[in-house]
Amino acid sequence: MTGTEPFxxxxxxxxxxxxxxxxxxxxxxxxxxxxxxxxxxxxxIAVKVIPALHGPSQQAVERVVTVALACILFDGGMDIGWxxxxxxxxxxxxxxxxxxxLTVAAGALLVHFAFGLAWYVSLLVATAVAPTxxxxxxxxxxxxxxxxxxxxxxxxxxxxxxxVGIALMASxxxxxxxxxGAFVHVGGEFLFQMAIGVAVGVVGGRALLWFTRxxxxxxxxLYPLRTLACVLLLFGIxxxxxxxxxxxxxxxxxxxxDGRAPFKREIEAFHSALASLAxxxxxxxxxxxxxxxxxxxxxxxxxxxxxxxxxxxxxxxxLVGLCLIPARLKSNERNFVLFAGLKGAVPILLGSFLxxxxxxxxxxxxxxxxxxxxxxxxxxxxxxPAAARLLHVQIRVxxxxxxxxxxxxxxxxxGVHRLTIKAGSPAxxxxxxxxxDLPGDAWVSFVVRGGQLVPITGDxxxxxxxxxxxxxxxxxxxxxxxxxxxxxxx
Numbered sequence: 001m002t003g004t005e006p007f008x009x010x011x012x013x014x015x016x017x018x019x020x021x022x023x024x025x026x027x028x029x030x031x032x033x034x035x036x037x038x039x040x041x042x043x044x045i046a047v048k049v050i051p052a053l054h055g056p057s058q059q060a061v062e063r064v065v066t067v068a069l070a071c072i073l074f075d076g077g078m079d080i081g082w083x084x085x086x087x088x089x090x091x092x093x094x095x096x097x098x099x100x101x102l103t104v105a106a107g108a109l110l111v112h113f114a115f116g117l118a119w120y121v122s123l124l125v126a127t128a129v130a131p132t133x134x135x136x137x138x139x140x141x142x143x144x145x146x147x148x149x150x151x152x153x154x155x156x157x158x159x160x161x162x163x164v165g166i167a168l169m170a171s172x173x174x175x176x177x178x179x180x181g182a183f184v185h186v187g188g189e190f191l192f193q194m195a196i197g198v199a200v201g202v203v204g205g206r207a208l209l210w211f212t213r214x215x216x217x218x219x220x221x222l223y224p225l226r227t228l229a230c231v232l233l234l235f236g237i238x239x240x241x242x243x244x245x246x247x248x249x250x251x252x253x254x255x256x257x258d259g260r261a262p263f264k265r266e267i268e269a270f271h272s273a274l275a276s277l278a279x280x281x282x283x284x285x286x287x288x289x290x291x292x293x294x295x296x297x298x299x300x301x302x303x304x305x306x307x308x309x310x311x312x313x314x315x316x317x318x319l320v321g322l323c324l325i326p327a328r329l330k331s332n333e334r335n336f337v338l339f340a341g342l343k344g345a346v347p348i349l350l351g352s353f354l355x356x357x358x359x360x361x362x363x364x365x366x367x368x369x370x371x372x373x374x375x376x377x378x379x380x381x382x383x384x385p386a387a388a389r390l391l392h393v394q395i396r397v398x399x400x401x402x403x404x405x406x407x408x409x410x411x412x413x414x415g416v417h418r419l420t421i422k423a424g425s426p427a428x429x430x431x432x433x434x435x436x437d438l439p440g441d442a443w444v445s446f447v448v449r450g451g452q453l454v455p456i457t458g459d460x461x462x463x464x465x466x467x468x469x470x471x472x473x474x475x476x477x478x479x480x481x482x483x484x485x486x487x488x489x490x
Contacts, residue, residue, distance in 0.1 A: 077253020196243020304371025
């Protein structure tokens with residue numbers, strides 16, 4: 001080959017992998033297996049059967065997956081936004097932090113007594129498999145989305161327990177063992193990392209929103225790139241300050257989520273696409289590090305299956321279930337949140353930390369972690385849609401909307417309100433003419449129903465689920481929310 005041909009071949013292979021990963025979502029819609037599972041297993045098989053394909057170094061894996069995870073967490077934070085997060089902040093914090101610690105403690109007990117591993121090693125393995133990944137859940141649900149606070153808790157829990165798990169693993173590895181002094185060190189370092197991460201994320205997220213609103217750029221294509229640069233900057237600042245960079249970008253995303261900013265839709269679309277790419281890259285890279293020869297050993301796959309089943313069907317339902325009691329969710333919603341705590345890329349990343357830290361028998365431990373993840377995404381993942389149906393969880397179908405209607409404005413619109421009519425609200429079932437008691441000079445300008453524009457006349461009857469665009473003074477926002485999204489009077 002000439003000098004350019006190997007590079008061209010590499011580009012072809014990378015493009016082919018990316019295309020297969022993207023198209024795998026069509027397959028998962030039929031077989032109900034998460035696309036990350038297919039990518040992970042496919043990469044592991046490829047590195048086994050293709051002699052010329054070598055797995056990347058552990059340092060490269062950690063760096064690539066770290067950047068990918070930062071992009072995923074920021075996008076996840078933006079999807080939640082401050083308003084949704086505030087409505088479920090307490091259960092998210094309790095489940096994300098206390099639930100993670102309880103899961104680690106119970107997992108360590110099982111690993112120590114069932115498999116005979118030392119306490120310190122057992123704690124490391126349990127920490128690696130504790131975090132969850134809602135992206136895997138939403139992958140198997142396809143175009144269906146969990147509604148209400150249960151969906152918010154499911155998303156927020158992962159955004160919280162990923163940084164918690166990573167910070168806890170880093171602290172344990174730094175401690176190097178278990179003792180009274182080590183526990184004090186781990187606890188202090190963990191709290192410090194969380195505090196710095198939250199502080200940098202909240203302050204940085206607000207600063208990012210201000211920066212986006214106040215400092216214009218000459219091209220709309222530069223706005224998403226600026227946001228990405230700022231996200232990585234916040235991650236680096238928090239990390240250099242010995243805090244959790246992952247928690248910082250997640251918190252920054254929450255702060256950015258509900259804020260109004262120029263080219264906000266373009267920014268959200270860019271980061272959503274980037275997060276999808278990051279997830280594919282992370283699972284491909286992690287899959288290349290999995291040795292199927294190690295996985296096939298009985299002392300790897302048997303403990304992995306036992307630990308995976310215990311986490312899914314005993315430890316999480318019992319311990320995380322206790323954490324969810326104060327949330328006062330309906331029993332079906334609570335049970336679905338408990339069942340849908342699937343594992344993803346973070347446990348495998350944490351497992352790779354064991355390799356770089358030169359923990360004794362690290363290859364076997366890494367294989368056990370990989371088996372737990374595969375069990376979770378394949379077994380739990382395939383059963384998640386059925387669980388949602390059996391539990392009658394409120395799920396709405398989100399159909400693709402490839403066409404958009406909008407106008408460009410030079411200045412920020414101050415009196416435009418987008419609202420969704422809720423069942424039982426004062427506007428539900430009423431015609432436009434019946435809404436004469438709307439506050440001020442409010443004017444319903446758009447109604448979107450089922451992805452289609454509805455012609456507006458005085459006889460147009462509004463229904464629950466309609467998206468409406470209302471022109472009114474900004475101070476009337478609260479009154480409009482009561483009229484279109486609040487409960488019916490009396």
